[in-house]
Amino acid sequence: MPVFRWGQAWDPFHDLEREVDRLLASVSISFSGLRFGREYPPVNVYEVTDGLLLIAELPGTRPEDLEVFVTDGVLTLKGKRTGPDGVPDDRYRRQERLRGVWQRSLTLPERIQEDQMSAEFTNGVLKVRLPKAPATIARQIPVSDGNT
Amino acid sequence: MSNEIVKVMQTDAEQSIAPAADPVVFTPPIDIFETPDGLVLLADLPGVILESLELQVQDNKLTLFGKVKPDLPADARLIHQEYAVGHFLRSFILSDEVDHDRIAAKLNQGVLEVVLPQLRKSEPRRIQITVE
Structure with a gap:
């Protein structure tokens, strides 16, 4: 879901917007994975x-x-x-x-x-x-x- | 980032792959760990059976799509809900180091295990030079 929007979406900012959306999306995924509270x-x-x-x-x-x-x-x-x-923790590239x-x-x-x-x-x-x-x-x- | 063997893709692009008729699609949690032979990927796909799991490699993209069909009696009425039921979809970019032909996978108690073997380094091949 898009969260961050620049008021007037100039082209240079379009990539930034998408990048921030992507970051926020990845944050919410890890939170729902942990099921806080x-x-x-x-x-x-x-x-x-x-x-x-x-x-x-x-x-x-x-x-x-x-x-x-x-x-x-x-x-x-x-x-x-x-x-x-037999898989030590330092072998993990990703752990969700x-x-x-x-x-x-x-x-x-x-x-x-x-x-x-x-x-x-x-x-x-x-x-x-x-x-x-x-x-x-x-x-x-x-x-x-x-x-x- | 560029030297990662498996790159976990952004999720917004994946949403468009899901059939429109199925409203809920989740990103399953995964583990990726290294072994002497390559990498192993584990994904939680509760409720997914072998027949409803699609795992495909196209170009360098590995996609897993697990469909969940709730197995409930016809008269079941939901009276308390703490989680939503939906399908599972996630994609990964594989590097050239992964031997695509030897990728193997198995599904056990709702966990998909994908073995991604590292490409064997091929021996240099000597080319005979003939003099005319």
């Missing part, structure tokens, strides 16, 4: 017929490095991503991909059948299925006459 990983939640579907993008994470568990209505995602083995250990907890909005949860991880995308607990039948509490 946001919890990692970002998740999308969908409502489906029988419950909820939570999706997170975790490219390059090994399934064995990924943990998903739920306790008392709080879903916790835990994982790590390591760089390629995040790596490290992360953990995120989310409070589930409704009653979930915790023993029916399932998760799959394909093509770097984690999908957690959270089936809703069936609506419970209201239990009648007998009221006895206190006078008798």
Whole structure:
């Protein structure tokens, strides 16, 4: 998106404008890559017929490095991503991909059948299925006459 | 800048390559590191499958375009969104030091790995001179 504009675009300044736009564009890319002030990983939640579907993008994470568990209505995602083995940092020409250990907890909005949860991880995308607990039948509490 | 083997291109030119029907195209984050044989490029392309990934070298330009088709049940209704889903596009300028014919790539768990081998220095070829 063009950000910088010279009032009267003389030809000599046209290149400068483009150069500044390019610089600003590259800055915003690195910022969105770092996801400042946001919890990692970002998740999308969908409502489906029988419950909820939570999706997170975790490219390059090994399934064995990924943990998903739920306790008392709080879903916790835990994982790590390591760089390629045996590549020292000074070999990098460019490094934009995040790596490290992360953990995120989310409070589930409704009653979930915790023993029916399932998760799959394909093509770097984690999908957690959270089936809703069936609506419970209201239990009648007998009221006895206190006078008798 | 001129001695870089892979030059990462500016993004505004790339936007025009994306088909107009697909509104969101992201620039995927990449790593480039050196190995004894050349360079390795890693790009995060979550949700991209082999069949929807295009990787091509034309002249000196390496372009990767990964299409993402969200795999969701028909009745899924988005109730909480923290990231947008879109395709991935990025281009690189390769120097003449890269052996274009031996470029290899693989896709694993949403990460594309492109191996860019350095051109083998060819031995000087002796040319026989005959005297007439």
